[in-house]
Amino acid sequence: xxxxxxxxxxxxxxxxxxxxxxxxxxxxxxxxxxxxxxxxxxxxxxxxxxxxxxxxxxxxxxxxxxxxxxxxxxxxxxxxxxxxxxxxxxxxxxxxxxxxxxxxxxxxxxxxxxxxxxxxxxxxxxxxxxxxxxxxxxxxxxxxxxxxxxxxxxxxxxxxxxxxxxxxxxxxxxxxxxxxxxxxxxxxxxxxxxxxxxxxxxxxxxxxxxxxxxxxxxxxxxxxxxxxxxxxxxxxxxxxxxxxxxxxxxxxxxxxxxxxxxxxxxxxxxxxxxxxxxxxxxxxxxxxxxxxxxxxxxxxxxxxxxxxxxxxxxxxxxxxxxxxxxxxxxxxxxxxxxxxxxxxxxxxxxxxxxxxxxxxxxxxxxxx
Amino acid sequence: xxxxxxxxxxxxxxxxxxxxxxxxxxxxxxxxxxxxxxxxxxxxxxxxxxxxxxxxxxxxxxxxxxxxxxxxxxxxxxxxxxxxxxxxxxxxxxxxxxxxxxxxxxxxxxxxxxxxxxxxxxxxxxxxxxxxxxxxxxxxxxxxxxxxxxxxxxxxxxxxxxxxxxxxxxxxxxxxxxxxxxxxxxxxxxxxxxxxxxxxxxxxxxxxxxxxxxxxxxxxxxxxxxxxxxxxxxxxxxxxxxxxxxxxxxxxxxxxxxxxxxxxxxxxxxxxxxxxxxxxxxxxxxxxxxxxxxxxxxxxxxxxxxxxxxxxxxxxxxxxxxxxxxxxxxxxxxxxxxxxxxxxxxxxxxxxxxxxxxxxxxxxxxxxxxxxxxxxxxxxxxxxxxxx
Numbered sequence: 001x002x003x004x005x006x007x008x009x010x011x012x013x014x015x016x017x018x019x020x021x022x023x024x025x026x027x028x029x030x031x032x033x034x035x036x037x038x039x040x041x042x043x044x045x046x047x048x049x050x051x052x053x054x055x056x057x058x059x060x061x062x063x064x065x066x067x068x069x070x071x072x073x074x075x076x077x078x079x080x081x082x083x084x085x086x087x088x089x090x091x092x093x094x095x096x097x098x099x100x101x102x103x104x105x106x107x108x109x110x111x112x113x114x115x116x117x118x119x120x121x122x123x124x125x126x127x128x129x130x131x132x133x134x135x136x137x138x139x140x141x142x143x144x145x146x147x148x149x150x151x152x153x154x155x156x157x158x159x160x161x162x163x164x165x166x167x168x169x170x171x172x173x174x175x176x177x178x179x180x181x182x183x184x185x186x187x188x189x190x191x192x193x194x195x196x197x198x199x200x201x202x203x204x205x206x207x208x209x210x211x212x213x214x215x216x217x218x219x220x221x222x223x224x225x226x227x228x229x230x231x232x233x234x235x236x237x238x239x240x241x242x243x244x245x246x247x248x249x250x251x252x253x254x255x256x257x258x259x260x261x262x263x264x265x266x267x268x269x270x271x272x273x274x275x276x277x278x279x280x281x282x283x284x285x286x287x288x289x290x291x292x293x294x295x296x297x298x299x300x301x302x303x304x305x306x307x308x309x310x311x312x313x314x315x316x317x318x319x320x321x322x323x324x325x326x327x328x329x330x331x332x333x334x335x336x337x338x339x340x341x342x343x344x345x346x347x348x349x350x351x352x353x354x355x356x357x358x359x360x361x362x363x364x365x366x367x368x
Numbered sequence: 369x370x371x372x373x374x375x376x377x378x379x380x381x382x383x384x385x386x387x388x389x390x391x392x393x394x395x396x397x398x399x400x401x402x403x404x405x406x407x408x409x410x411x412x413x414x415x416x417x418x419x420x421x422x423x424x425x426x427x428x429x430x431x432x433x434x435x436x437x438x439x440x441x442x443x444x445x446x447x448x449x450x451x452x453x454x455x456x457x458x459x460x461x462x463x464x465x466x467x468x469x470x471x472x473x474x475x476x477x478x479x480x481x482x483x484x485x486x487x488x489x490x491x492x493x494x495x496x497x498x499x500x501x502x503x504x505x506x507x508x509x510x511x512x513x514x515x516x517x518x519x520x521x522x523x524x525x526x527x528x529x530x531x532x533x534x535x536x537x538x539x540x541x542x543x544x545x546x547x548x549x550x551x552x553x554x555x556x557x558x559x560x561x562x563x564x565x566x567x568x569x570x571x572x573x574x575x576x577x578x579x580x581x582x583x584x585x586x587x588x589x590x591x592x593x594x595x596x597x598x599x600x601x602x603x604x605x606x607x608x609x610x611x612x613x614x615x616x617x618x619x620x621x622x623x624x625x626x627x628x629x630x631x632x633x634x635x636x637x638x639x640x641x642x643x644x645x646x647x648x649x650x651x652x653x654x655x656x657x658x659x660x661x662x663x664x665x666x667x668x669x670x671x672x673x674x675x676x677x678x679x680x681x682x683x684x685x686x687x688x689x690x691x692x693x694x695x696x697x698x699x700x701x702x703x704x705x706x707x708x709x710x711x712x713x714x715x716x717x718x719x720x721x722x723x724x725x726x727x728x729x730x731x732x733x734x735x736x737x738x739x740x741x742x743x744x745x746x747x748x749x750x751x752x753x754x755x756x
Contacts, residue, residue, distance in 0.1 A: 171720060173719050173721055174717050174719065174720065244720055321717060345718060363717065363718040363719065365715045365718065366717075366718055
């Protein structure tokens with residue numbers, strides 16, 4: 001393989017696929033980035049076997065071929081190269097010369113034949129979503145997923161596609177985020193996509209460019225013009241989320257998003273030293289024309305905040321994990337939200353006042 | 369280290385004393401708590417001092433007690449009543465120091481080192497405590513005062529009932545060294561025999577024995593008893609001692625091999641332990657079932673769960689599964705259930721897909737409130753009712 005390319009294309013390709021490289025691999029080849037030189041195009045590939053990323057950029061191909069280079073060294077090197085044409089040429093024994101001007105570095109690579117083949121997905125189960133919309137949807141849902149690999153379903157996001165459009169649902173069983181959007185499609189399907197994958201895709205794609213998503217039996221493929229991301233799908237039965245979303249409430253609070261967020265942020269500072277997950281339990285008292293927040297960490301101090309709010313229905317006192325409130329308030333762009341409650345042990349609903357397509361369920365904390 | 373002041377309070381014949389207090393006719397009579405019918409099987413939980421004169425002591429089979437004291441008054445265990453009294457007593461302790469370590473319903477350590485500047489010497493604090501227990505709860509206690517837990521406990525036991533013994537650095541050798549080795553914390557029957565075999569009969573003997581050979585023979589325990597025999601015990605008084613396990617077992621009046629009766633008993637035990645578990649705001653992650661067959665062979669089986677539970681139904685299903693896994697159909701003399709890996713949680717995150725559980729939790733709490741108010745047997749699960 002022999003190619004010439006400029007620094008920015010090289011950095012773009014390497015940094016894009018590097019997100020799939022895991023440092024904890026048992027197989028050394030998975031530390032590597034596969035580079036394939038075709039006709040005036042080079043393709044970078046990397047995978048940790050959970051997710052695979054493919055990125056193509058422009059280059060001048062003098063001799064086609066391929067090589068696997070260790071991501072750790074090659075990735076760091078390209079970032080530090082001067083901004084001049086860069087020549088990459090492989091020798092026998094997979095040693096590779098990277099030449100820039102009068103200087104060069106040689107890096108030992110691996111046999112490209114040993115690199116795992118990323119599955120080819122060609123499926124007619126395909127949907128296209130604008131990049132900015134996709135990013136916004138994922139951002140609002142990924143906050144609710146679990147990191148606990150013991151229950152894999154909850155580390156994923158249910159992607160429910162039908163004639164009404166796309167719905168994304170994430171939950172860790174303590175809260176649930178639901179986001180929908182009307183998108184023209186004939187596709188009907190429900191799959192659980194790893195939350196990590198969706199988060200990565202969000203980071204990699206452009207706002208302006210649509211992303212196409214296609215499914216086969218066990219895999220999902222995200223594609224833009226230059227980037228393809230392949231991921232496994234999580235097998236299993238996602239619980240019926242419709243059943244747990246309450247259809248009515250006894251208290252409705254309308255409150256300024258920012259004021260509420262800032263108060264919760266202050267309340268979260270008083271984290272109890274002895275609490276297990278360093279999450280603070282805060283108590284909301286809703287009565288009259290105010291929402292009152294009380295947070296009490298005996299070893300640190302106490303907090304009392306009073307925020308004006310428009311309140312309909314019954315007075316209520318309810319406790320929440322402050323982190324769960326913070327997570328959702330950070331991803332709502334609307335100025336005002338509704339907080340809808342039905343008793344201190346039932347799920348509360350948070351949704352933007354002027355946005356119908358997002359809803360967050362938050363389960364309270366039972367206090368003795 | 370500053371010399372500490374530790375008080376050990378040990379209630380005298382607690383269960384029996386509570387019964388005698390509530391029924392003046394029993395005063396001066398031999399009262400034996402353990403079961404209403406001494407011709408049936410069971411063990412003595414507590415014997416009043418009057419009964420002890422006939423050689424009746426706790427943990428003795430009821431029938432043996434009956435042989436020694438046929439004219440005694442035999443009463444069932446009324447735990448609810450003893451718990452009430454105990455709670456009252458512990459509230460009194462709290463007035464004098466927050467450093468109260470509850471050992472059981474009728475026994476506690478108090479570290480009053482810092483309280484002396486407020487309430488006077490440890491002796492006067494102890495006198496005040498006995499006074500208040502006498503006035504408010506109308507019960508008697510024995511007191512041991514010393515500079516560590518081991519000696520305080522030893523002291524409270526030296527002059528029962530209504531004992532009041534102080535072990536200080538001044539009288540330590542005189543009081544403690546002549547005592548038999550079995551008085552040392554951690555010396556059981558077996559170790560006592562082994563110590564005797566090498567000529568160590570008293571605590572003083574241990575103190576003058578070679579630390580090296582004690583360690584060689586008994587390992588860490590040897591080092592431990594050596595330190596204790598020199599009056600060294602640095603264990604702190606740990607307040608609000610959290611229970612490590614909650615257990616209950618029962619001996620049948622006749623050996624049982626009817627599975628239905630065994631299941632019913634298992635449910636009763638589960639109801640008791642899960643009630644106590646919830647009462648202490650705890651969840652458990654480990655369930656143990658114990659079976660003792662008529663031949664006295666005893667087996668324990670336990671299971672560790674992936675999550676914490678506290679409901680009867682959940683605990684019963686684990687206990688039943690365990691029971692079925694090793695019960696061989698032979699007649700059973702005793703069964704027991706113990707919950708361990710306890711975790712206290714005042715605040716519990718509600719689960720989204722666990723609505724059934726929330727309802728059950730509320731049901732359990734409602735039942736618990738009834739039990740607390742009217743005594744335990746008021747609300748029972750049908751599984752715990754035995755057919756006639």
